[in-house]
Amino acid sequence: MSLRIVVCVKYVPDATGDRRFADDLTLDREDVDGLLSELDEYAVEQALQIADGADDAEITVVTVGPEDAKDALRKALSMGADRAVHVEDDDLHGSDVMGTSLVLAKAVEKTGYDLVICGMASTDGVMGVLPALLAERLGVPQVTLLSEVAVAGGVVTGRRDGDTASEQVEASLPAVVSVTDQSGEARYPSFKGIMAAKKKPVESLDLDDLGLDADEVGLAGAWTAVDSATERPARTAGTIVKDEGEGGRQLAEFLVGQKFI
Amino acid sequence: MAEVLVLVDHVDGAVRKPTLELLTLARRIGDPVAVALGAGAGATAGVLGEHGAVRVLTADAPEFAEYLVVPKVDALQAAFEAVSPVAVLVVSSAEGKEVAARLALRVGSGVITDATDVEAGEQGPVATQAAFAASYTTRSRVSRGVPVITVKPNSAPVEPAAAAGAVEGLSVSFGAAATGTKVTSRTPRESTGRPELTEAAIVVSGGRGVNGAENFPLIEALADSLGAAVGASRAAVDAGWYPHTSQVGQTGKSVSPQLYIASGISGAIQHRAGMQTSKTIVAINKDAEAPIFELVDYGVVGDLFAVVPQLTEEINTRKG
Numbered sequence: 001m002s003l004r005i006v007v008c009v010k011y012v013p014d015a016t017g018d019r020r021f022a023d024d025l026t027l028d029r030e031d032v033d034g035l036l037s038e039l040d041e042y043a044v045e046q047a048l049q050i051a052d053g054a055d056d057a058e059i060t061v062v063t064v065g066p067e068d069a070k071d072a073l074r075k076a077l078s079m080g081a082d083r084a085v086h087v088e089d090d091d092l093h094g095s096d097v098m099g100t101s102l103v104l105a106k107a108v109e110k111t112g113y114d115l116v117i118c119g120m121a122s123t124d125g126v127m128g129v130l131p132a133l134l135a136e137r138l139g140v141p142q143v144t145l146l147s148e149v150a151v152a153g154g155v156v157t158g159r160r161d162g163d164t165a166s167e168q169v170e171a172s173l174p175a176v177v178s179v180t181d182q183s184g185e186a187r188y189p190s191f192k193g194i195m196a197a198k199k200k201p202v203e204s205l206d207l208d209d210l211g212l213d214a215d216e217v218g219l220a221g222a223w224t225a226v227d228s229a230t231e232r233p234a235r236t237a238g239t240i241v242k243d244e245g246e247g248g249r250q251l252a253e254f255l256v257g258q259k260f261i
Numbered sequence: 262m263a264e265v266l267v268l269v270d271h272v273d274g275a276v277r278k279p280t281l282e283l284l285t286l287a288r289r290i291g292d293p294v295a296v297a298l299g300a301g302a303g304a305t306a307g308v309l310g311e312h313g314a315v316r317v318l319t320a321d322a323p324e325f326a327e328y329l330v331v332p333k334v335d336a337l338q339a340a341f342e343a344v345s346p347v348a349v350l351v352v353s354s355a356e357g358k359e360v361a362a363r364l365a366l367r368v369g370s371g372v373i374t375d376a377t378d379v380e381a382g383e384q385g386p387v388a389t390q391a392a393f394a395a396s397y398t399t400r401s402r403v404s405r406g407v408p409v410i411t412v413k414p415n416s417a418p419v420e421p422a423a424a425a426g427a428v429e430g431l432s433v434s435f436g437a438a439a440t441g442t443k444v445t446s447r448t449p450r451e452s453t454g455r456p457e458l459t460e461a462a463i464v465v466s467g468g469r470g471v472n473g474a475e476n477f478p479l480i481e482a483l484a485d486s487l488g489a490a491v492g493a494s495r496a497a498v499d500a501g502w503y504p505h506t507s508q509v510g511q512t513g514k515s516v517s518p519q520l521y522i523a524s525g526i527s528g529a530i531q532h533r534a535g536m537q538t539s540k541t542i543v544a545i546n547k548d549a550e551a552p553i554f555e556l557v558d559y560g561v562v563g564d565l566f567a568v569v570p571q572l573t574e575e576i577n578t579r580k581g
Binding site for chain 2: 015016019020021025038039096097098101120123124126127128129132133135136137139140141142143144145147157160161162163164165166167168169170171172175180181182222223224225226227228229230231232235238239240241242243245246247248249250251252254255256258260261
């Protein structure tokens with residue numbers, strides 16, 4: 001029986017560029033280059049490895065975002081995913097994590113799945129709660145923050161490294177998994193993969209297709225509100241000394257002055 | 262007075278410091294009611310009472326240790342329904358955030374994660390957060406339901422405040438989802454004897470410039486002279502010089518100590534994302550152009566192999 005894997009990915013602003021807020025205190029997507037969130041590349045990689053180890057598997061990559069978010073889907077397809085679903089709707093603008101998890105849950109259900117794989121967090125919002133919310137909404141086990149993952153006989157197993165302990169965990173499929181950046185280097189798309197991706201199907205869905213109303217998502221449907229976003233003032237220039245043999249002692253003086261010693 | 266639920270982060274009854282910080286913040290909003298779950302839950306009451314908890318709701322069941330996350334959500338939801346709080350505060354650990362988010366969804370409330378401060382506001386609690394690698398500061402609130410907010414360690418002082426800390430048993434019935442993800446084995450992290458990275462008041466980190474696992478003891482010695490935790494950049498972790506559990510940065514741990522000392526770390530944006538909210542930042546790097554120097558309160562341009570041992574020795578001498 002075919003293993004249906006859905007990978008949820010996000011198109012995020014490049015962290016090495018200037019990221020800012022727009023007037024409505026949502027992410028300013030103008031003049032900012034976007035890309036597939038690096039942490040989602042690990043999710044795509046693990047999906048590919050799990051599919052390789054299965055008799056028969058299909059990987060669908062899903063994203064919620066504006067037109068440009070197709071770039072993130074193309075990257076995942078060029079890595080080796082089979083097909084893509086793009087949820088795009090003007091009313092999605094400004095969705096918070098509750099809205100986004102609702103849309104993703106509907107899209108994942110519509111696609112059909114045995115296993116949902118996510119990155120551990122997006123590299124822009126960095127909340128890290130979407131996989132847990134998705135599991136809650138879908139009513140399936142959450143097997144999150146795995147640094148190792150394997151699927152066999154309808155069971156997903158993995159290692160979760162927490163603050164105080166490392167745990168081996170397991171759950172029956174269907175399940176929602178998230179993987180960390182320790183799960184294994186993500187592959188680079190090959191030229192062949194990039195060419196093949198151009199021919200792979202990308203399905204577009206809007207809110208109507210998912211049976212959702214505009215007021216359930218977007219800025220209007222958000223359950224949180226950003227009241228202000230202020231650019232952090234540049235730190236006042238610190239003292240910088242060149243070590244000419246006394247650098248360590250000078251630094252110790254500074255730490256004494258700051259009462260750290 | 263209105264009650265605020267605080268989920269207790271503890272290990273076998275030993276309450277971890279970030280929970281005591283939450284109690285300080287909770288008192289700004291109302292009367293803290295602590296929820297302690299799992300083995301040793303009852304043993305937390307003393308210290309929680311000394312830090313302002315008017316009540317301590319406890320529940321223990323094998324499910325808390327044997328299954329992932331959801332049993333705690335079921336229990337926190339039971340507390341939520343019993344108390345009708347005006348806010349719920351949870352420590353911003355990986356697990357804490359997952360518990361908070363799932364609770365928020367169940368009770369129809371918005372969730373805010375990784376707050377660095379929480380204050381009372383006219384429309385409910387206002388949370389401060391750092392965004393985009395801490396280049397922005399945002400102020401947000403939950404606009405629907407009862408605010409569920411996770412707070413980063415070191416966001417508030419620990420302030421003693423005597424309160425009743427009356428222990429009450431919390432009755433929890435687990436839903437079908439609670440046993441969905443089984444924990445088949447657990448290996449406690451080996452203690453280094455140093456403070457935990459995310460809650461340490463001082464963090465000393467090493468990066469590419471440390472140039473090998475065999476040199477990390479230099480960083481550790483400096484850390485020990487200051488009673489600090491040891492961190493590492495992604496470059497040092499990926500090279501296998503230091504465990505991933507010590508990685509500071511966007512894909513590692515986010516730290517916000519009183520003092521952060523970066524040694525041999527250039528300060529790539531991914532690293533900055535994990536340490537830029539530190540109160541005082543110090544860097545030692547031989548490259549005067551390293552971006553980390555844009556952030557520092559004090560920087561030494563020099564070879565860490567000379568500067569770090571001298572600094573360590575000086576600190577140890579001054580401590581006598």
